[in-house]
Amino acid sequence: MTVKRYCLILAVSSLLGWATPLLADSVQFDSVSGSIEQPLTDQAGDASKGRLLVLGRQSGLCILCHNGPFPEEHFQGNLAPELSQSASRLTAGQLRAHLVAPQWFNPTTIMPSYLSSDGLIRVSPQYQGKAILVAQDIEDIVAFLLTLKP
Ligand code: HEC
Numbered sequence: 001m002t003v004k005r006y007c008l009i010l011a012v013s014s015l016l017g018w019a020t021p022l023l024a025d026s027v028q029f030d031s032v033s034g035s036i037e038q039p040l041t042d043q044a045g046d047a048s049k050g051r052l053l054v055l056g057r058q059s060g061l062c063i064l065c066h067n068g069p070f071p072e073e074h075f076q077g078n079l080a081p082e083l084s085q086s087a088s089r090l091t092a093g094q095l096r097a098h099l100v101a102p103q104w105f106n107p108t109t110i111m112p113s114y115l116s117s118d119g120l121i122r123v124s125p126q127y128q129g130k131a132i133l134v135a136q137d138i139e140d141i142v143a144f145l146l147t148l149k150p
Contacts, residue, residue, distance in 0.1 A: 029101060035093030036100060040115075040135035050144025053137055054083070060133070060141065065111065068148065080111065084148040095142050114138060 027036055039045075053060035055070060067076035068083035087095065097104065102111040103119060112120060114133040133141075 027100060029097060029104070030093070031104075033091075033094065034097055034105065035091060036096045037093040039139055040096070040100075041139050043136060043139070045136075045139035045141070045143025047140070047143040047147050049137075050140035050142070053133070053141050054144055059137070060114075062141075083145060084150070087145045087148040088150055092142055092146055095145050096138060099138050099141060114141075 028038055029036055054062045063073055063076045065077040065080040066083050100115045102109045102113055115131045117129050117131055
């Protein structure tokens, strides 16, 4: 089977600045299934940390736009799909791809890439050129989203 692959080259050291470059030099994006099959780090994702990132108002801020089965959160977004429905439909690789390259799915999306500073506008000087999260955070979030599958 010939699977066409795009290579998203992530210049890790410049993106993450201070962070240890846990990320491989390139991320293989499978443009047939819209997924990044290979985990971004060697360490398995920690779903409990992922939950904190998804619900956190300081970092992931996912529920600014999304909503999900989080009864303790009174204010959740309605601009984006409900996360357990998305998780039930998507594979780990597809969930990872949505977090790393949301523009591949919708070029005019309002969802930011969490692993690249591309497309972010009006960024304060101290955050310019930096990604919102690091690779391990992405793996933690994927692990958490997978727990939402029925
Ligand atoms: C600024 C709003 C916004 C934020 C913040 C955001 N998203 Fe999204 N997300 C969207 C929108 C809108 C879509 C629907 C597709 C599109 O238009 O890009 C989407 C799509 C997705 C999808 C695919 C859904 C599907 O059913 O196909 C996943 C998974 C996802 N987001 C997860 C997340 C996670 C996890 C976070 C936090 C780390 C997050 N998003 C943060 C707006 C956002």
